[in-house]
Amino acid sequence: MNTEKTTHFGFTQVPHQDKVQRVTQVFDSVATNYDIMNDLMSLGIHRLWKRFSIELSGVQPGQRVLDLAGGTGDLAAKFATLVGEQGQVVLADINAAMLQVGRERLLDRGVLVDYAQVNAESLPFANNTFDIITMAFGLRNVTDKEAALASMLRVLKPGGRLLILEFSELKIRPLKPLYDLYSFKVLPLLGKLIVKDADSYRYLAESIRMHPNQETLLEMMQSVGFDRCDYHNLSGGIVAVHRGFKL
Template sequence: MPDTSSDTVDFGFSTIARAQKSQRVRDVFNSVARRYDVMNDLMSLGVHRLWKREFVGMMDPRPHRTLLDLAGGTGDISFQWRQRGGGPVILTDINEQMLGVGRGRAEQRGLIDGIAFAVADAETLPLADASVDRVSIAFGLRNCTNKERVLSEALRVLKPGGRFFCLEFSKLQIAVAAPLYERWSFAALPAIGAVVANDRESYQYLAESIRMFPDQETLATMMRDAGFARVSYRNLTGGIAAIHAGWRI
């Protein structure tokens, strides 16, 4: 379990002052914002598109349900929610450049109606208690400084009967594939990042941040400790990623 009382926190495999992490993460995503879809394709070999489809399906979009999309970045989850019949969306991200990419994509695709955009920190949400039906965060929780606070805030803004969903890289469950996955993450991915985006360091951090993220059972325990009920998770592609879900009762 992470030590939230410490003055230091992980930044990939490095340890930095807790107060510095938000800015360091912001710098990474400022660098990769315009290449964010390419980054996800590289990190997941393109499978993230299937994972997101399953993720949104599990959220059960309905016209009367409001979605808060945390760390929503370029808008993939929000767009699918709306296209599959979901109600209004509040798409948030702490990074203004990422949010700008999302807004531009929404305008190009004719999806701007029904989506509100807000620069917001998932650890201190500017929303009223019990105000949304669904809260989602896809590939964003591992970059947050205080993950417990994010979970607490998600629970606070959910209506009773609402649900929280997290899609995140997780712990591979197929031991025989682990060496190949390690070589891809720590040798191939940063090298490709250097060529594609001229940014080896950001891709190195992103690979390291996956390894530092809590495994499936640990995150499930964190969600229960935050107050979520009926917590469950589903492994994707052998545990390379996982979808966690919990209810506010």
């Protein structure tokens, strides 16, 4: 009898320990064209989603911010201007290629932040370190989401807040067939044309469908100890911003 623990990689079941490497291969492939594809896939709307997340963060000058799965650094760059010289922003990602692209991009713009290659499930920071943690479009790629949420709670300061911006469940039912067509036909085609990689964007569509919906993620956050949890649907629930506080 095969008792090996498995998890989902898109619609495929893979050995639990293999998911990180498979996700790494996806982002190694798309890193240099990540922002271009984001603009194409969302028609630029991802910038508004991220702006809304920053507003919900309530960030103040002098605070410490951890931008997990921060990739190419667009959130980190904005946070750096808001916390000022007395604050700190750490751009963190599990993927070295994404982190390198982000570092080069921010240095070219003269934006100074700190960098860390980390696994969200076991963050290498002391307890009660950060005022704010954000994670934009990264949680669905994490193997053990509960462990990651618990790790984020640990490194937040009391009173600190977590914001998770992630694809979620579309709530406008008449649009679902069109959304499925776009997800499973158009996205892989864009991936093939722009980055010569249809498979990575097929995984993107599948990973969105496998990610916990709004209420399930809210319950997961509450179960690990986050307080005053809520969420905001954006674009009809295509994405949602979940927020939780540490007591």
